[in-house]
Amino acid sequence: QLQLQESGPGLVKPSETLSLTCTVSGGSISSSDSYWGWIRQPPGKALEYIGTVFYSGSTYYSPSLRSRVAMSVDTSKNQFSLKVTSVSAADTAVYYCVRLLKVGRKFDRWGQGTLVTVSS
Amino acid sequence: SYVLTQPPSVSVAPGKTATITCGGDNIGSYSVHWFQRKPGQAPVLVMYDDSDRPSGIPERFSGSNSGDTATLTISRVEVGDEADYFCHVWDSSSDYVFGSGTKVTVL
Numbered sequence: 001q002l003q004l005q006e007s008g009p010g011l012v013k014p015s016e017t018l019s020l021t022c023t024v025s026g027g028s029i030s031s032s033d034s035y036w037g038w039i040r041q042p043p044g045k046a047l048e049y050i051g052t053v054f055y056s057g058s059t060y061y062s063p064s065l066r067s068r069v070a071m072s073v074d075t076s077k078n079q080f081s082l083k084v085t086s087v088s089a090a091d092t093a094v095y096y097c098v099r100l101l102k103v104g105r106k107f108d109r110w111g112q113g114t115l116v117t118v119s120s
Numbered sequence: 121s122y123v124l125t126q127p128p129s130v131s132v133a134p135g136k137t138a139t140i141t142c143g144g145d146n147i148g149s150y151s152v153h154w155f156q157r158k159p160g161q162a163p164v165l166v167m168y169d170d171s172d173r174p175s176g177i178p179e180r181f182s183g184s185n186s187g188d189t190a191t192l193t194i195s196r197v198e199v200g201d202e203a204d205y206f207c208h209v210w211d212s213s214s215d216y217v218f219g220s221g222t223k224v225t226v227l
Contacts, residue, residue, distance in 0.1 A: 047218035
């Protein structure tokens with residue numbers, strides 16, 4: 001059973017960089033039928049799609065965050081990562097890593113989510 | 121941007137049927153997916169492409185989509201079905217869009 005697990009600091013200072021890693025177990029990240037991505041949910045707000053990365057390293061970012069987001073993949077560790085630069089309180093959210101299947105464009109596997117708080 | 125609308129909450133007695141709606145402009149032309157989220161657990165896909173169930177999801181879960189409303193139906197509701205349920209679609213202009221979620225309470 002494929003599982004995803006987020007890891008990273010739970011507290012980040014304003015203007016600094018938020019960094020999270022997702023470890024994939026029970027399957028290979030080097031799959032041609034999947035993308036790997038991030039979704040977040042700020043407290044009291046809707047879920048927001050951040051972007052995806054393919055095992056080759058190609059990426060797609062939501063236009064709303066494109067200028068501050070970078071994703072990467074490490075196939076040797078079966079991990080992928082998210083960086084969000086110049087964070088503010090508006091970036092406080094539960095961050096989920098996900099698998100996006102190409103067929104049907106559905107998020108079929110999720111991590112349990114990790115809360116990241118931006119505060120000094 | 122494309123918007124999906126869900127009722128904030130649905131209450132249902134054990135053994136009865138819960139109906140969760142997801143409204144959107146001509147949503148019947150989209151493929152709608154649903155996932156279940158319980159506190160402290162990873163969300164789980166419970167329905168995809170309107171009415172297909174992933175393996176391991178009970179037959180009590182069914183889905184439909186037509187016109188401006190997609191529906192997730194849970195028959196013979198169990199206490200373990202208590203959770204938040206979200207719909208989502210992919211829209212060419214808005215990317216991935218999520219409903220606001222419906223909290224299902226089993227009385």
